[in-house]
Amino acid sequence: xxxxxxxxxxxxxxFGQRIADTLxxxxxxxxxQRRMVHAGxxxxxxxxxxxxxxxxxxxxxxxxxxxxxGREQVVALHFRGDWLGLDGIAxxxxxxxxxxxxxxxxxSFRYEDLLQAALRTPALLSALHQAxxxxxxxxxxxxxxxxxxxxxxxxxxxxxYWAQAMEKRGLRTDQISLRMTRAEIGNYLGMTLETVxxxxxxxxxxxxxxxxxxxxRDIHIPRVDALTAFMRQVATPVDARAFH
Amino acid sequence: xxxxxxxxxxxxxxFGQRIADTLxxxxxxxxxQRRMVHAGxxxxxxxxxxxxxxxxxxxxxxxxxxxxxGREQVVALHFRGDWLGLDGIAxxxxxxxxxxxxxxxxxSFRYEDLLQAALRTPALLSALHQAxxxxxxxxxxxxxxxxxxxxxxxxxxxxxYWAQAMEKRGLRTDQISLRMTRAEIGNYLGMTLETVxxxxxxxxxxxxxxxxxxxxRDIHIPRVDALTAFMRQVATPVDARAFH
DNA sequence: CGATGTCTTGAGCTCTGTCAACGGGCGTGG
DNA sequence: CCACGCCCGTTGACAGAGCTCAAGACATCG
Numbered sequence: 001x002x003x004x005x006x007x008x009x010x011x012x013x014x015f016g017q018r019i020a021d022t023l024x025x026x027x028x029x030x031x032x033q034r035r036m037v038h039a040g041x042x043x044x045x046x047x048x049x050x051x052x053x054x055x056x057x058x059x060x061x062x063x064x065x066x067x068x069x070g071r072e073q074v075v076a077l078h079f080r081g082d083w084l085g086l087d088g089i090a091x092x093x094x095x096x097x098x099x100x101x102x103x104x105x106x107x108s109f110r111y112e113d114l115l116q117a118a119l120r121t122p123a124l125l126s127a128l129h130q131a132x133x134x135x136x137x138x139x140x141x142x143x144x145x146x147x148x149x150x151x152x153x154x155x156x157x158x159x160x161y162w163a164q165a166m167e168k169r170g171l172r173t174d175q176i177s178l179r180m181t182r183a184e185i186g187n188y189l190g191m192t193l194e195t196v197x198x199x200x201x202x203x204x205x206x207x208x209x210x211x212x213x214x215x216x217r218d219i220h221i222p223r224v225d226a227l228t229a230f231m232r233q234v235a236t237p238v239d240a241r242a243f244h
Numbered sequence: 245x246x247x248x249x250x251x252x253x254x255x256x257x258x259f260g261q262r263i264a265d266t267l268x269x270x271x272x273x274x275x276x277q278r279r280m281v282h283a284g285x286x287x288x289x290x291x292x293x294x295x296x297x298x299x300x301x302x303x304x305x306x307x308x309x310x311x312x313x314g315r316e317q318v319v320a321l322h323f324r325g326d327w328l329g330l331d332g333i334a335x336x337x338x339x340x341x342x343x344x345x346x347x348x349x350x351x352s353f354r355y356e357d358l359l360q361a362a363l364r365t366p367a368l369l370s371a372l373h374q375a376x377x378x379x380x381x382x383x384x385x386x387x388x389x390x391x392x393x394x395x396x397x398x399x400x401x402x403x404x405y406w407a408q409a410m411e412k413r414g415l416r417t418d419q420i421s422l423r424m425t426r427a428e429i430g431n432y433l434g435m436t437l438e439t440v441x442x443x444x445x446x447x448x449x450x451x452x453x454x455x456x457x458x459x460x461r462d463i464h465i466p467r468v469d470a471l472t473a474f475m476r477q478v479a480t481p482v483d484a485r486a487f488h
Numbered sequence: 489c490g491a492t493g494t495c496t497t498g499a500g501c502t503c504t505g506t507c508a509a510c511g512g513g514c515g516t517g518g
Numbered sequence: 519c520c521a522c523g524c525c526c527g528t529t530g531a532c533a534g535a536g537c538t539c540a541a542g543a544c545a546t547c548g
Contacts, residue, residue: 065388069479073391075384087384090377095384115369125359125369132376133333139383140319140331140339144309146390147317147434151504182527190391192505197528214513216527235313395536426495436537441496458545460495 015168019081022127023107026055029121030109037061037100039179043084043108045097050088052108053128056080059104060179062188064097074188076139077101079165083131102179146190152234154189155199159209159219160227177218203230259412263325266371267351270299273361273368274353281305281344283423287328287352289341294332296352297372300324303348304423306432308341318432320383323409327375346423390434396478398433399443403453403463404471421462447474 026032034057037043043054046066056078063076063084075096078084088094089111100106118125145157159176167173178185182193182200189196200219203209208230210220221227270276278301281287287298290310300322307320307328319340322328332338333355344350362369389401403420411417422429426437426444433440444463447453452474454464465471 063384065384067388067392069476071388071392073388075387087377087380090374090381095381115366119363122359129372129376130334132373132380133331133335135380136331136376136383137334137339139380139387140307140309143319143383143386143390144311144315144317146387147431148311148315181525187391193527194506194529195504198504201528232313425493437495438497438538439536442536445496460544 016170018130019169022081022131023055023057025121025123025127026107026109029117029124030113032107032109035106035108036103037106038103039101041100043098043100043106044088044094046094048094050085050092050094051110051112052085053111053114054084054098054106054108056082056084057105057107059106060101061104061106062099062101062180062184064099065095066097072187074184076135076142077165077188080169083128083135086132086135149231149235151189151191151195152199152202153231154191155185155196156203156208156227156231156234158185158189159221160224160231163221163224163227173221173224175212175218175220179217203227206230260414262374263413266325266375267299267301269365269367269371270351270353273365274357276351276353279350279352280347281350282347283345285344287342287344287350288332288338290338292338294329294336294338295354295356296329297355297358298328298342298350298352300326300328301349301351303350304345305348305350306343306345306424306428308343309339310341316431318428320379320386321409321432324413327372327379330376330379393479395433395435395439396443396446397475398435399429399440400447400452400471400475400478402429402433403447403465404468404475407465407468407471417465417468419456419462419464423461450474 035043037059043061044052046064058080061078061082061084062074063078065073065075067073078098084098084106085094087096114124114128118128145154149157162176162178163173166176180188182196186193186196200209200216204211207222208226210222212218212220279287281303287305288296290308302324305322305326305328306318307322309317309319311317322342328342328350329338331340358368358372362372389398393401406420406422407417410420424432426440430437430440444453444460448455451466452470454466456462456464
């Protein structure tokens, strides 16, 4: 168990460096096209022919899946250093809309160019594989919390995830600024906006979080361990009885 | 819309061939280690050091995620032609347990060997990327249905997914043999075993499915379109009001 | 044949979705 | 400057989908 913790610590410490390395590497070895985006801008859209991959240099991007019945669903969030468009490789078309949620810069380059450049610079290929692999692991975590945790724990987990994402990128982690409406958060977490609001209110009452300013989007997290404690506390498992 | 349908038709038709091609390709260019597995066997386990990737040649494999609180969660199912272990590339350790659910054969090979061989045979790299990309897209679909669909529709969607997976692999699709208990299905779909049982009973009453034999694990699907119709019918969206 | 595990079905309760009302922030326009 | 509308967030009341608990039927295997 100690070796497990040790490994995690090393990973965390090197995480910010990994992001910076990836960005440098891509920039140095590929013909990258930079693009400023603002909240609401589409980086690519579902059905559009696949050709380019993207890396978020700054800002915040949501992946929106459109179901056959026309329902929209936020399936992932992406921060600095994350890759976009990976789910388009297989089908030849992007599988989601990628929508910027904040002002930022996104880099794009041709997938074909990446493969070419990877012959000279194997580290590029490694970076691509790690990005895809990380996203797979992340998706599995999402699925797990979505299946197994009640609403309050999911909201708490969401804040924790966000704080962790900020921390890994060297940003302040005590105060986070969600650039999402309650409806968007609820959509991402598989619940209604009212439930999100109630969960946040409960956490605020328990002093697990505090709202700063007038606007209710900036959230102060006094102690991260209080957040994780809250998560565990409300995590009355939906299926506590082991399924085997 | 017609071009969309046309594209899909072509993709479907070539799908079985793609699986066969991948298996041939891997076999021809890599030092593959074959292993017979039986229900319950672990192909790899969470935390184990990453090194090899796996391809299912036959049988059925579940990916089980173990949460920090000790809850188990089935996060994916894999059939012939699917790759396993991809989520281990990033962290250096596998992120899930891969458990066989049926007798079958799994091929394994070193990730390093794959990268080496890919220099001579670029198609290998393409196959890897497509496998990862497909899995990402699949995970997003899971997330979507988990968030947006009520229990009955999720169970119906599960059967549909299974039938489709069989069809893509050239197996009979009218009668499917779930090698999972109700508890496992419920775990995978984010509901209790009782809810799974009730959903199946309702479908059987509506003659959307039929139980064959005494055992209730073999399910006959008279008409797939009846299944999809049932899905749509019970898909009273959790969040019908657009979130924006 | 009993023992065990799985599946089904019922009854009650809880969580969370639904509907509704209200307040606050912000931009627009008078 | 204030009035107004609009969007967002909060909170309450209520209902319903699905979880929990429980009992019993069925299949498999020793």
